[in-house]
Amino acid sequence: MSDAGVIHDIGYQRYEGPRLGRSAVFGAIYQHGLRAAFGLGRSAKAKIFPWLVVGIVLLVAVINAAVKAQANIILFDYFSFDDTMSWLVIFFVAIVAPELVSRDMRSGVLPLYFSRPLRAFDYIGAKFAALATAVFLLLGVPQLIMFLGGAFTTKKGASGVWNELLDLLPGWGYSVLWALLFASISLLVASITGKRAFAAGGIVAVFLMTAPIVGVLSILPSSTSQHLAGLASPMSLLTGVQAWLRGRNDLGIDVGDFGVIYGIELFCLVFACLLLLLARYRKVASL
Amino acid sequence: MSTVAYITARGLFGRRRVLLLLPLPLLLIGLAAICRAYDVDPGQWGQAVVVGLGLAVVLPVISLIVGTGVLGSEVDDGTIVHILTKPLPRRDIILAKLLVAAGVSAVTAAVPLFVAGLLADSVRFGLALVVGAVAGAIAYSALFLLLSLVTRRPVLLGLAYILVWEGLLGRFVSGTRVLSIEQYVISITDKIAPTGMLDGKVSVPVAIVMSAVFALGGTIYAINRLGSFSVAGETS
Numbered sequence: 001m002s003d004a005g006v007i008h009d010i011g012y013q014r015y016e017g018p019r020l021g022r023s024a025v026f027g028a029i030y031q032h033g034l035r036a037a038f039g040l041g042r043s044a045k046a047k048i049f050p051w052l053v054v055g056i057v058l059l060v061a062v063i064n065a066a067v068k069a070q071a072n073i074i075l076f077d078y079f080s081f082d083d084t085m086s087w088l089v090i091f092f093v094a095i096v097a098p099e100l101v102s103r104d105m106r107s108g109v110l111p112l113y114f115s116r117p118l119r120a121f122d123y124i125g126a127k128f129a130a131l132a133t134a135v136f137l138l139l140g141v142p143q144l145i146m147f148l149g150g151a152f153t154t155k156k157g158a159s160g161v162w163n164e165l166l167d168l169l170p171g172w173g174y175s176v177l178w179a180l181l182f183a184s185i186s187l188l189v190a191s192i193t194g195k196r197a198f199a200a201g202g203i204v205a206v207f208l209m210t211a212p213i214v215g216v217l218s219i220l221p222s223s224t225s226q227h228l229a230g231l232a233s234p235m236s237l238l239t240g241v242q243a244w245l246r247g248r249n250d251l252g253i254d255v256g257d258f259g260v261i262y263g264i265e266l267f268c269l270v271f272a273c274l275l276l277l278l279a280r281y282r283k284v285a286s287l
Numbered sequence: 288m289s290t291v292a293y294i295t296a297r298g299l300f301g302r303r304r305v306l307l308l309l310p311l312p313l314l315l316i317g318l319a320a321i322c323r324a325y326d327v328d329p330g331q332w333g334q335a336v337v338v339g340l341g342l343a344v345v346l347p348v349i350s351l352i353v354g355t356g357v358l359g360s361e362v363d364d365g366t367i368v369h370i371l372t373k374p375l376p377r378r379d380i381i382l383a384k385l386l387v388a389a390g391v392s393a394v395t396a397a398v399p400l401f402v403a404g405l406l407a408d409s410v411r412f413g414l415a416l417v418v419g420a421v422a423g424a425i426a427y428s429a430l431f432l433l434l435s436l437v438t439r440r441p442v443l444l445g446l447a448y449i450l451v452w453e454g455l456l457g458r459f460v461s462g463t464r465v466l467s468i469e470q471y472v473i474s475i476t477d478k479i480a481p482t483g484m485l486d487g488k489v490s491v492p493v494a495i496v497m498s499a500v501f502a503l504g505g506t507i508y509a510i511n512r513l514g515s516f517s518v519a520g521e522t523s
Contacts, residue, residue: 204450208343219327
């Protein structure tokens, strides 16, 4: 070995073509994540669980639309649809989030990812965007079906369709909030362990164990604690935000004058989860 | 057989993930203690804490993590082969694993449930919860042990059972309760210590018989499955 190391040019052809940058990597991870969320491009076994959830949700939406059209009974509106489907959303993120992040850790490909022009922010951003989009599709498409059912059977012509649309859009906005919150929390939990099974169990445990806390806080003999009880659980937090934004008190959670705190916590929770994820991916182990 | 049990227990406790089992029981005790400290009427919080958290979440989730962990993780990383090639009847392997799984989940779930029951009502109610939790832990463990042999994704299937079957359908469709272990636990507990908190939806004989069917059926079928177990490669 010589004193000064030299890299010899042994005459391989150079790559002269275009080099795709960070945005292309971001897009690729996003697209791959979204496809993986529904098991597209994977074996039939990987499709069973996501499509089971999708099937149930779609079925509920179709039944809802049919009952509304035939008997004019409204089972759920666009908002309470999300609330009612909350357990299925938990199940869905418990399936998908480990699929997105735990797999990469398990198979030790993270050093390969980060040897590209890719920052931790891009990796997390793309995975988060993919999961949030998947959850939004899970809730938004059934809401669209409910809208179509309502729009085609309206008896008031164009104004009926317009009213229905004005109901749908806030409903979609609510679904976006669901998607952001559930995606951020579940990704954070899933990024702790490389074992998909344990990640799934952890996600469900985190979401389910918070629900009874709300039940307990809401019966404590203090009106402040009753108003703030919903903050303890992601599901009731979203219901509280809805109650605040729509000015409703009949949703099962009485937010009192603290509505704005629900909004702040929602924002901070999503933000904090993403920051923790960033910190988690500052350094990645090579298996 | 004792060696298999020992290895299983060490595999369960020797890693960091055993800490996953801690927060849920602590939360259960903590909530019960808070309610007690504020002198809230147990009739109000008993149902939310004991049933909503204890029997609907703590017991099944802990049984799921433990029950699929004892065999599923060995199937996952392939070390199951080392046990299978030993001159041991498959029956003994399953029984040893089931014993560890049921024992660990029963202790982890029954102790906080006892404390919560004690704080909510009386020692009698606490002991009734212990009996119910032990019966539930055995039935759940047998079921989840079996799941880890029939499918490669036992945790997801188990979660589907807990969330969709017991949680979602159990609330709306009364027929599914006959096959819900959670309802058996509630019925058995309510029979031993009748309080207003628990509301058993299935009759007690059905609950006892069906718990036994789950426990025995799961065990026997698991022995049968392990008898013809093929070590497959990583799929999907």
